[in-house]
Amino acid sequence: KYEKIWLTFGMASLVIFLLVIGFAAFWKGTHPQSHIETIDPQNVEAHEAFKPENLGLREVADGKYTVNLVASAFNYDFGTDADGKAVKRIRVPKGSTVLFQVTTKDVVHGFQVAGTNVNMMVEPGHVSRLETVMKNAGEFTVVCNEYCGVGHHQMFAIVEVY
Ligand code: CUA
Structure with a gap:
């Protein structure tokens, strides 16, 4: 029974983290330093x-x-x-x-x-x-x-x- 609670908690946290990352990346335009323009x-x-x-x-x-x-x-x-x-x-x-x-x-x-x-x-x-x-x-x-x-x-x- 406790396992189920923890599993739910774990999944919920994961979803929240992904939402936060998605928000930062796509909404706010936050990117890692490596996201720079490429050139030949x-x-x-x-x-x-x-x-x-x-x-x-x-x-x-x-x-x-x-x-x-x-x-x-x-x-x-x-x-x-x-x-x-x-x-x-x-x-x-x-x-x-x-x-x-x-x-x-x-x-x-x-x-x-x-x-x-x-x-x-x-x-x-x-x-x-x-x-x-x-x-x-x-x-x-x-x-x-x-x-x-x-x-x-x-x-x-x-x-x-x-
Ligand atoms: Cu060292 Cu160019």
Whole structure:
């Protein structure tokens, strides 16, 4: 007799848990961290954000910026400047909101802007995104914090907040 009570209790709990998860997932749009946009690592240019002309820094609204870049062994590709030179320095005014969108063509890389809260893992086949407010002025070094091969330490760039 007690078994029946416990069985009912168990089933009821299960139903409640499932309802809670379903509610969170479908109603509130809660997803695990792994629920990020996918991309073909062999053809990142097919993605609007990673077309060569869309790489690097752009102001999308007043005080709002987007930085698109492609990581690969052993480089961060922020596109090129007016002289055709590879961009290695991003400059944004203090207090601006910056959305970083990063992907990788080959292996797992890191994208950490040392001294800020920007620290992402960049995985092939996925788009990593992080938006932050640049509260402090200064020069912040971008480093790869996932070991990616012999040139791992060469992956670097500068984010300057002025
Ligand atoms: Cu890229 Cu370490």
